[in-house]
Amino acid sequence: MTTQLAKVLSAIDSINAQDPNQIIFNNVSTPKELAYSQQMSACLAQYWPDANELLKIAVHAQHIQRWQLKRSDYPEGKAGYYSWRIAQGKHHAQLTMALMLEQGYSDEQAQVCGAIIRKENLKSNSDTQTLEDVACLVFLSHYFDEFAATYIAQDNEAKVVRIVKLTWGKMSEQAHTIALGLTLPEHLAALVAKALN
Numbered sequence: 463m464t465t466q467l468a469k470v471l472s473a474i475d476s477i478n479a480q481d482p483n484q485i486i487f488n489n490v491s492t493p494k495e496l497a498y499s500q501q502m503s504a505c506l507a508q509y510w511p512d513a514n515e516l517l518k519i520a521v522h523a524q525h526i527q528r529w530q531l532k533r534s535d536y537p538e539g540k541a542g543y544y545s546w547r548i549a550q551g552k553h554h555a556q557l558t559m560a561l562m563l564e565q566g567y568s569d570e571q572a573q574v575c576g577a578i579i580r581k582e583n584l585k586s587n588s589d590t591q592t593l594e595d596v597a598c599l600v601f602l603s604h605y606f607d608e609f610a611a612t613y614i615a616q617d618n619e620a621k622v623v624r625i626v627k628l629t630w631g632k633m634s635e636q637a638h639t640i641a642l643g644l645t646l647p648e649h650l651a652a653l654v655a656k657a658l659n
Contacts, residue, residue, distance in 0.1 A: 483495075
């Protein structure tokens with residue numbers, strides 16, 4: 463890892479360490495987005511060990527300072543949700559690009575990284591696709607259980623199955639293979655099987 467890369471990743475961690483939301487990560491209460499960035503980078507390193515430097519930054523920064531833009535500040539419904547997601551992507555990208563420029567990356571490098579974070583050209587840009595794959599795999603590995611439990615408690619298993627179908631549609635064939643090899647609890651594996659059938 464270059465010194466430049468290490469400094470940017472450290473700067474991302476410093477910002478995410480300010481997240482007021484906490485989750486239990488490695489048996490320790492940890493700022494949520496700090497844990498998420500580490501889960502994202504660990505997934506990338508495990509399955510895409512040859513990832514380039516800009517992709518490593520984008521993956522680590524995908525949710526940087528996510529708590530600043532609250533979902534409740536946007537309208538209810540699908541349109542409001544997408545507006546919030548787009549605003550989040552722009553926010554994450556702009557903040558990351560500024561950190562990169564501070565550490566001596568070129569404007570062109572920052573722009574490339576920003577485009578990955580905003581998930582531009584998902585199906586034609588392999589780095590953007592890998593970022594999406596990593597995000598989907600981290601969701602399945604670390605957040606699917608809590609997500610599914612919320613909707614199953616509302617007797618809405620159909621929504622969980624629909625979300626898994628949508629998630630699957632965003633993933634590459636390589637990510638599908640990885641996902642099918644994950645050791646999920648039996649009840650979650652059953653939901654994935656329903657979605658894929």
